[in-house]
Amino acid sequence: MNAAVATSVFGVFMVATVALGLLALRGRGGGGGGLAEWSVGGRSLGPVFIWVLMAGEGYTSFSYLGAAGWGYNYGAPVLYVVAYMSCGYAIGYVVGPMLWSYARRHGLVGITDMVAHRFGRPWLGAVVAVLATVFLLPYIQLQITGMGVVLSTISYGTVSLNWAYFLAFAVTTGFVVVSGLRGSAWVSVLKDVLVIATLGFLALYVPLHYFDGYGAFLDRLVTEKADWLTFPGHGGGGSGGSGLGELWFISTTFLNALTVVIFPTTVAGYLGARNADALRRNAMYLPAYNVLLFVPMLLGLAALFVVPGLAGAESNLALFKLVVDSLPAWAVGVIGVAAALSSIVPMAVFMLVIGTMWGRSVLSLLPRFAERQKTAAQVVVVVAGSLALLLTYTAPNTLVRLSLISYEGMAQLLPMVLLALVWRRLTFRGAFSGLVVGVAVVCALVFSGNDPVGGVNAGLVALAANLAVALAVTFAGGRDADPRPDAEVLAHDPTDEEEKKEKEVLLPADPGPSDHRV
Incomplete structure (x- = not known):
């Protein structure tokens, strides 16, 4: 009976999610317009939609599962999530408008376009697209795994994990192929309402239900689980410890804060904005959303006393063990929907990107697809989702490990994407050589089990090597034969008046119904 109630609630909300995505296309030309409309919302999303979209991209299934799991297993080290996201939003206050301005001026729709345009080599965009896909696929796999685990858990085991993974893939793939970025933004509104409501409720309910309040809970935590409240967290000491000490925390926070601003999904949010001011306001308001992240972390610690003995990947279910144990089936279903939407929204944006x-960058090099970029992109979405689903079945891993690999790999694009746009002197040979070295180093360290390295995040070590090689090759060689005269975009962050003047000369690569506003 409980399984039927919870899964029915879940099913109703999933239907509503798809309907909301389709509703977002009203007045957009039926098929959703061209590639620019599908991929960056016609560059017309206002502050509210940009806020919920970027919050949705940052608040994923990890927040419900991995954050509680790390709180359960280690304790204090999980606070790196709050630290890097807050610092990343501060950096995004500067970087977001800069990337938006550059892309808008030249009709670009992603980081691969920017790299190809900056260095004047279309094939380089294709290389970056392939590389970024390799490091984004684990993140899609993470979301499929997260949503599958949630569905299987709230169904009280009635829905097997294998079927739950497939349903997660099917719903998200169909949704994003049809509705694109605008649909994701609309669904993010529903997701945020449910996330705020459910986590707010759980923050009050769990301590009162199990411990008679926060005072008794925290007293017991300090007395019995002191190791979880300091670095390097529980089980962190000794040669066989976690290695999640102060150096790891600082280096991971620094690396992820830099990387998140050039993450392709973050950039998609930037480029969907109506104007640069919307991004600045967004950067000021987004850190408030991070307060919610403390809830699953605390609930993971609470689960230490309620459901002790969870091991391995099972610890990711710490929060839902509390939910299923104490709440009625309909409430379990609603909380499961909030967690599922926290997988669907970021997964949709990852696949869309x-x-x-x-x-834009790979298939467009082939004459057959050059004029059918949106169709080609939608086909790739299905292929990428299918590949991630296959990886979920054949190469499962823990949620946090997957997200760290993605960030460490994507960090190696920082010099080519960001430094190249603010420093005109950086040459193609320097940027490309650094990228090759950085990717080689991070792969060698991660897959050999040497992460962290002496307590330092392996991605930061690889990025340091990347940057050193990029600078050395740049200074040792001459300037590029045809540097872009407009590459240094930090020197030009247009005001609203300048933006109005630019409209007269802008030639978007894929014109859409940009007169519509949301």
Whole structure:
């Protein structure tokens, strides 16, 4: 009976999610317009939609599962999530408008376009698209795994994990192929309402239900689980410890804060904005959303006393063990929907970005697809989702490990994407050589089990090598034969008046119904 109630609630909300995505296309030309409309919302999303979209991209299934799991297993080290996201939003206050301005001026729709335009080599965009896809696929796999685990858990085991994974893939793939970025933004509104409501409720309910309040809970935590409240967290000491000490925390926070601003999914949010001011306001308001992240972390610690003995990947279910144990089935279903939408929204954006990168930078090099970029991108979405689903079945891993690999790999694009746009002197040979070295180092360290390295995040070590090689090759060689005269975009962050003047000369690569506003 409980399973039927919870899964029915879940099913109703999933239907509502798809309907909301389709509703977002009203007045957009039926098929959703061209590639620019599908991939960046016609560059017309206002502050509210940009806020919920970027919050949705940052608040994923990890927040419900991995954050509680790390709180359960280690304790204090999980606070790196709050630290890097807050610092990343501060950096995004500067970087977001800069990337938006550059892309808008030249009709670009992603980081692969920017790299190809900056260095004047279309094939380089294709290389970056392939590389970014490799490091984004684990993140899609993470979301499929997260949503599958949630569905299987709230169904009280009635829905097997294998079927739950497939349903997660099917719902998200169909949704993003049809509705694109605008649909994701609309669904993010529903997701945020449910996330705020459910986590707010759980923050009050769990301590009162199990401990008679926060005072008794925290007293017991300090007395019995002191190791979880300091670095390097529980089980962190000794040669066989976690290695999640102060150096790891600082280096991971620093690396992820820099990387998140050039993450392809973050950039998709930037480029969907109506104007640069919307991004600045967004950067000021987004850190408030991070307060919610403390809830699953605390609930993971609470689960230490309620459901002790969870081991391995099972610890990711710490929060839902509390939910299923104490709440009625309908409430379990609603909380499961909030967690599922926290997988669907970021997964949709990840898949959309991969499709856009390939449609614009890889398949567009082939004459057959050059004039059908949106169709090519939608096909790639299905292929990428299918590959991630296959990886979920054949190469499962823990949620946090997957997200760290993605960030460490994507960090190696920082010099080529960001430094190249603010420093005109950086040459193609320097940027490309650094990228090759950085990717080689991070792969060698991660897959050999040497992460962290002496307590330092392996991605930061690889980025240091990347940057050193990029600078050395740049200074040792001459300037590029045809540097872009407009590459240094930090020197020009247009005001609203300048933006109005630019409209007269802008030639978007894929014109859409940009007169519509949301």
